[in-house]
Amino acid sequence: MDKYKVAVFVGSLRKASFNRQLARALERLGEDRLEFHCVELGRLPLYDQDFDGDYPAEGTALKQRVRGADAVLFVTPEYNRSVPGVLKNAIDLASRPYGDSAFAGLPAAVAGASVGAIGTAMAQQHLRNTLAYLDMAVLPQPEVYIHFKEGLVDAEGRVTRQDTREFLEDFIDRFVAWIDRQRG
Helix, strand or coil, X not given: CCCEEEEEEECCCCCCCHHHHHHHHHHHHHCCCEEEEEECCCCCCCCCHHHXXXXXXXXXXXXXXXXXXXXXXXXXXXXXXXXXXXXXXXXXXXXXXXXXXXXXXXXXXXXXXXXXXXXXXXXXXXXXXXXXHCCCEECCCCCEEEECXXXXXXXXXXXXXXXXXXXXXXXXXXXXXXXXXXXX
16 A cells, blocks of 8 residues: 655644644654645745736745645644744645635645644634634544653653553554545
8 A cells, every 4th residue: 555645734833842742742652544745834934915927936846735635634833822923824825826726626734733731622623613714624533642751752752651642543544544535
C-alpha cells in the first residue's frame, strides 16, 4: 500500500515548540503508513483580499502543497483561547478567494499541546469550526489535548510516557482509518 501524503500545519513558529515536538512524535508514530510534509507558515504573506485578482506566488505554492496531499494534520497551540494568527493566516491563504479553497473535501485531524491543564481545547474548537466551514472532514475522536511537560518527547521524536504514546498511536490508527474512509 502506498503511504498517504499528509500536509502538516504546525501553528507555532518556535523551533523547539511543544506543538512542533508533538507533530514530530506523531510523524514518528505514523511513518510506516503516512508520509508527512511540514508546511512552513512563517514566510507566508498576510492574506489580503486584493490578492484575489493576482494571487502571490507563496499563496499559490501553499495551495499546490495542500492539493497534493491526501489529508491534512493541524497541530496547534492555543493563544488567547484561540488559534495563533500564523495558522489562521495560512488557512485563509489556502482557502481564498471564495470558491477556490485547496482544503475542500480533504480529510483532516487536529491535535495540540500546551503546558496548561486544558491543553488546547478552546483553540481546537475554534479551528474545528473553521475547518467545517471549509468542507473538511475532520476526525471527530479522539480529541488530542496534550498537557505537555518537558521531556515528554525526546530529541528523536519518541514519546517517553507509555500511556501518552499508546494514546497517540490510537490517534494515528484512527486518522489512517479516517483517511481510508473519506478517500475510499
